[in-house]
Amino acid sequence: xxxxxxxxxxxxxxxxxxxxxxxxxxxxxxxxxxxxxxxxxxxxxxxxxxxxxxxxxxxxxxxxxxxxxxxxxxxxxxxxxxxxxxxxxxxxxxxxxxxxxxxxxxxxxxxxxxxxxxxxxxxxxxxxxxxxxxxxxxxxxxxxxxxxxxxxxxxxxxxxxxxxxxxxxxx
Numbered sequence: 001x002x003x004x005x006x007x008x009x010x011x012x013x014x015x016x017x018x019x020x021x022x023x024x025x026x027x028x029x030x031x032x033x034x035x036x037x038x039x040x041x042x043x044x045x046x047x048x049x050x051x052x053x054x055x056x057x058x059x060x061x062x063x064x065x066x067x068x069x070x071x072x073x074x075x076x077x078x079x080x081x082x083x084x085x086x087x088x089x090x091x092x093x094x095x096x097x098x099x100x101x102x103x104x105x106x107x108x109x110x111x112x113x114x115x116x117x118x119x120x121x122x123x124x125x126x127x128x129x130x131x132x133x134x135x136x137x138x139x140x141x142x143x144x145x146x147x148x149x150x151x152x153x154x155x156x157x158x159x160x161x162x163x164x165x166x167x168x169x170x171x
Contacts, residue, residue, distance in 0.1 A: 003031040014038065020071050035070060058098075058170040059124025063137040066094045067154070070143060074151045079104065087133050090145035090152060091126060094135060100169050106133040113169040118159075126167040127158050134158070136166070 003026045006012060015023040021032040075084025081093050088106040095102050102109050110128040121127070123138040134144035134155070142158045145151070 003027065003029065012038070017071070039064065039067070059122045059168075060138075062094060062098060062124035062170060063135060063143070065097060066090075066135045066143045067137065069094075069152045070154060072152045074145045074148050076148075078145075085145045085152070087145045091133050091135060095169055098170070102169070106131060109133050110165055110167065113167040116166045116168045118163065118166055121158075121166045122168070124168075124170055126169060127163055128165045128167060129161050130164060132161075 006026075012024050015025070015030065017023065017035050020035050022035045022038055023030055024033050025031070069081050069090070072082065073084040074086065075089075076086050077089070078084035078086055079089045079093060081090070085093060088102075088104050088109055091109060092102045092104050102112050106128065109126060110133070113126070116122075116125055121136050123136055125136045127134045127136050127142055132144070134142035136158055137143050137154070140156065140158055142155050143152065144155065146153050146155070
């Protein structure tokens with residue numbers, strides 16, 4: 001049964017997600033909404049022609065695109081966003097969509113682009129760990145092909161383990 005609807009751009013508190021569905025509270029009750037209808041950022045109300053092409057905007061586009069694959073499969077050595085990727089395959093394929101060529105190796109990707117300080121990280125930047133890599137999406141969060149068990153997911157703390165470097169790919 002349909003509980004109701006939200007206006008586009010409404011800020012909603014989410015209580016976790018599973019298999020493409022996000023738990024939200026609506027009218028005091030916990031309900032489910034397709035995760036496809038949600039975004040981490042407020043939808044733009046300006047027409048695309050008036051948008052600037054700053055680094056932040058491009059990084060935001062990368063982060064937004066990466067979020068589309070949340071919930072899909074992790075596969076060691078995988079290079080398919082729809083049938084399975086590993087951490088560096090995920091970042092490689094996301095950036096490939098925007099015309100950037102990254103190696104399929106989290107260690108090699110750690111030397112791609114330009115180094116950025118932790119304090120200056122922006123959505124779209126790569127967060128590099130020992131043997132792992134993720135895409136920063138803002139608000140301290142990352143999206144990454146985490147493990148076989150969890151697949152592509154959002155983690156609430158980008159520094160959940162030691163960060164070796166932050167790399168900016170988009171110019």
